[in-house]
Amino acid sequence: MDEIARFKKELKNALLQIDANTAKDIIYNRMADLPPYDRVQMVISPVLEEIGTGWENGDAALANLYFSSKICEEIVLNLLNGNMNGKEGFPKVAIATLEDYHLLGSKVVRMSIQSTGQKIIEYGRMDVPGLVDKVCDDGVDYLLISTLMLRSALKVKDLREKLDSKGCKVKIIVGGAPFRFDWGLWRRVDADFTASLPLMALEYIKRDGEPK
Amino acid sequence: MNHEMTPMERTLTALRHDEPDRVPTFLNLTMHGAKIQGIPIKKYFSDPDAIVKGQLALGKKFxxxxxxxxxxxxxxxxxxxxxxIFYEDGPPNAGRPVIGSFSDIDSLEVPEIDNTRSMMVTIEATKKLKKEVGEDVPIIGVVISPFSLPIMQMGFENYLELMYSDPARLRALMKVNREFEVDYANRQIEAGATVIMYLDPVSSPTILPREKFVETGFGVAQKSISSIKAPVIIHFASGRFLPIVDKVIEMGVIGVGVSNEEDLGAVKTACGDKLALVGNLNGLQMPTWTEKDVEAQVKDAISKAAAGGGYVLSDNHGEIPYQVPEDVLGWITASCRKYGKY
Structure with missing residues (x-):
C-alpha cells in the first residue's frame, strides 16, 4: 500500500471513530511534506466522498457523515488559512434550506464542500422571496437547495420562475429526502441537477464550468 | 378462505403470522382527512370531531x-x-427548539398530557373513533420515540453533539422523554388504540452507527416498549433497519415499518416469523404514479412479503404525503384486493 493510500485508510478510520486528534495529526504532521492543497485533494476529499457513498449504500450513518465533515472542515479552514478555492478560480456557490427548520442537511453540505477547499455561502433557512433577493444581490452562480419535506421541494419550481423573471442566471442543484426518494422530482421542479451527496454537487459544478 | 374478514380480524391474523382473507392495507392518512372535508390542515388537527369525520370518510372511500x-x-x-409552524399543503414543522443549551435539560420536567391541547385532541379523537368502529377496525396510536423526540426538542445537530459528548444529560433527557411518551402511548391505548406505532428514525442505521444505537437508543426502546400496554410496531420512518434486525427482534415489538431503501424480500427472510412487516411503498413517488405503476408496486410488494402472513401493505414512511392524489390511494387498496388474496 502506498503512503497516500495508507493516510486515506487511517484518516477514514479516525473520522469514523470521531477521533479529531488523530485526524489532525495525520493531516498536519504526518503529511507535512505535501503542500496543503494536495493534502486536501489527495486525501481529505476522497475520504469524505467514500464516507458519503457509504452512507448512500447503507454502510455508514448520517452521524458519521456529520462528524467527519465537521472535523475535516475545521482542519481545512486552518490548513488553508483562509485561502479557500485552492489553486483554481471557482464560481460563487451558496446553500440554503428552503422553508424547513431542520438545518442539518445544509450544514453537512457546507462542511463537506468547504472540506475540499471550496468556499460556500450558507444562507440558512430561507423562504422563496428572501432567497431570490439574496441570490441575485450576491451574484451567486450555483445555488444548492436542501429540503426535508415534499412541500418545500415543490417550492423549487416557484424559486426557479422568480429567479428567471428577475434575470438571475443561477443554476440550481437540489438535494434532500424528497429528491433522494424520487429521482424524477428534480426535473419536475426545473432544477438543473440533483445530488444525493454534497461532493456530487461539487463535481457537477466543476464539470459544468469546463469548456464544452 | 370463505368469509370476508373485518379489518380488525384481517390485521390481527396477519400480525400473528397467519394468512387472513387478504393482505391488509394501512393507508397512513393524516392530512387527507382535512383535504377530503375541504378544511385547513391546522383546523383539522385541532378538532377531534373533524379528525373522526375525516378518518371515517377516508375509510369509506378507500x-x-x-x-x-x-x-x-x-x-x-x-x-x-x-x-x-403550520402550512396549507404539508405537515406542520417544529419551529425553534426549546432546548437551547445542554444545561436546559437539567430543569426539564415531564409535561402533563392533560394540560396540552395538541395531545388531548388525539386522545379525544381516538375515543370517538373507537365509539364509532368498535372492534371492527384497528385504530393505530402513534408516539415519537423518546430517543427521536430530541430532534425537535433541540435540533438534529445539537442532539448528535449531545449523544456523543454528554452521556449523563442524554440519560436525563431520555428519562423525561420516556416517562412522557410511555404515558402518552398508554393514554391512547386507554382511549381505544389497538396497536402503537413507535416512530424511531434516529435508531435507524441510516442515522446512527449500529454500535452507537446499541449503546443508546436500543435500551431506551426496550424499556419504553416494555411499559406500553399494547402491541408495538416500530417504524424508522424511511430509515433502514436490517443491520440492527437482531436488536429490533430483542426489543419486544411485534412488527416493523420497512423503508423502500431495503428489499422487502431480504427483510422477510431476515425477520421470518419474528416480526411482521409493514410497508414499503414509496410515498414520495406516489404523487406521479399511474394505475399501472400502482399495480406493479403492489404486486411486487405482495409477492415478496405476503406468503405465510406477517405482512401489511403500507407506505415506507408512516405518513402519506398531502400531494398524493385520491386516485392513487384508491388504486392501492383496489390492487391489494385484487392481488393480495390468500
Missing part, C-alpha cells in the same frame, strides 16, 4: 384497514413548549 388519530410529530415537541 377501504382502508385501519384508522388513526395521529395529527403531527411536532405536537409532541409542542408539549415541551416548542412552537409549531
Amino acid at each position: 377501504g382502508n384497514d385501519c384508522y388513526n388519530a395521529f395529527t403531527y410529530s411536532a405536537a409532541e415537541a409542542e408539549t415541551f413548549g416548542a412552537e409549531t
Whole structure:
C-alpha cells in the first residue's frame, strides 16, 4: 500500500471513530511534506466522498457523515488559512434550506464542500422571496437547495420562475429526502441537477464550468 | 378462505403470522382527512370531531384497514413548549427548539398530557373513533420515540453533539422523554388504540452507527416498549433497519415499518416469523404514479412479503404525503384486493 493510500485508510478510520486528534495529526504532521492543497485533494476529499457513498449504500450513518465533515472542515479552514478555492478560480456557490427548520442537511453540505477547499455561502433557512433577493444581490452562480419535506421541494419550481423573471442566471442543484426518494422530482421542479451527496454537487459544478 | 374478514380480524391474523382473507392495507392518512372535508390542515388537527369525520370518510372511500388519530410529530415537541409552524399543503414543522443549551435539560420536567391541547385532541379523537368502529377496525396510536423526540426538542445537530459528548444529560433527557411518551402511548391505548406505532428514525442505521444505537437508543426502546400496554410496531420512518434486525427482534415489538431503501424480500427472510412487516411503498413517488405503476408496486410488494402472513401493505414512511392524489390511494387498496388474496 502506498503512503497516500495508507493516510486515506487511517484518516477514514479516525473520522469514523470521531477521533479529531488523530485526524489532525495525520493531516498536519504526518503529511507535512505535501503542500496543503494536495493534502486536501489527495486525501481529505476522497475520504469524505467514500464516507458519503457509504452512507448512500447503507454502510455508514448520517452521524458519521456529520462528524467527519465537521472535523475535516475545521482542519481545512486552518490548513488553508483562509485561502479557500485552492489553486483554481471557482464560481460563487451558496446553500440554503428552503422553508424547513431542520438545518442539518445544509450544514453537512457546507462542511463537506468547504472540506475540499471550496468556499460556500450558507444562507440558512430561507423562504422563496428572501432567497431570490439574496441570490441575485450576491451574484451567486450555483445555488444548492436542501429540503426535508415534499412541500418545500415543490417550492423549487416557484424559486426557479422568480429567479428567471428577475434575470438571475443561477443554476440550481437540489438535494434532500424528497429528491433522494424520487429521482424524477428534480426535473419536475426545473432544477438543473440533483445530488444525493454534497461532493456530487461539487463535481457537477466543476464539470459544468469546463469548456464544452 | 370463505368469509370476508373485518379489518380488525384481517390485521390481527396477519400480525400473528397467519394468512387472513387478504393482505391488509394501512393507508397512513393524516392530512387527507382535512383535504377530503375541504378544511385547513391546522383546523383539522385541532378538532377531534373533524379528525373522526375525516378518518371515517377516508375509510369509506378507500377501504382502508385501519384508522388513526395521529395529527403531527411536532405536537409532541409542542408539549415541551416548542412552537409549531403550520402550512396549507404539508405537515406542520417544529419551529425553534426549546432546548437551547445542554444545561436546559437539567430543569426539564415531564409535561402533563392533560394540560396540552395538541395531545388531548388525539386522545379525544381516538375515543370517538373507537365509539364509532368498535372492534371492527384497528385504530393505530402513534408516539415519537423518546430517543427521536430530541430532534425537535433541540435540533438534529445539537442532539448528535449531545449523544456523543454528554452521556449523563442524554440519560436525563431520555428519562423525561420516556416517562412522557410511555404515558402518552398508554393514554391512547386507554382511549381505544389497538396497536402503537413507535416512530424511531434516529435508531435507524441510516442515522446512527449500529454500535452507537446499541449503546443508546436500543435500551431506551426496550424499556419504553416494555411499559406500553399494547402491541408495538416500530417504524424508522424511511430509515433502514436490517443491520440492527437482531436488536429490533430483542426489543419486544411485534412488527416493523420497512423503508423502500431495503428489499422487502431480504427483510422477510431476515425477520421470518419474528416480526411482521409493514410497508414499503414509496410515498414520495406516489404523487406521479399511474394505475399501472400502482399495480406493479403492489404486486411486487405482495409477492415478496405476503406468503405465510406477517405482512401489511403500507407506505415506507408512516405518513402519506398531502400531494398524493385520491386516485392513487384508491388504486392501492383496489390492487391489494385484487392481488393480495390468500
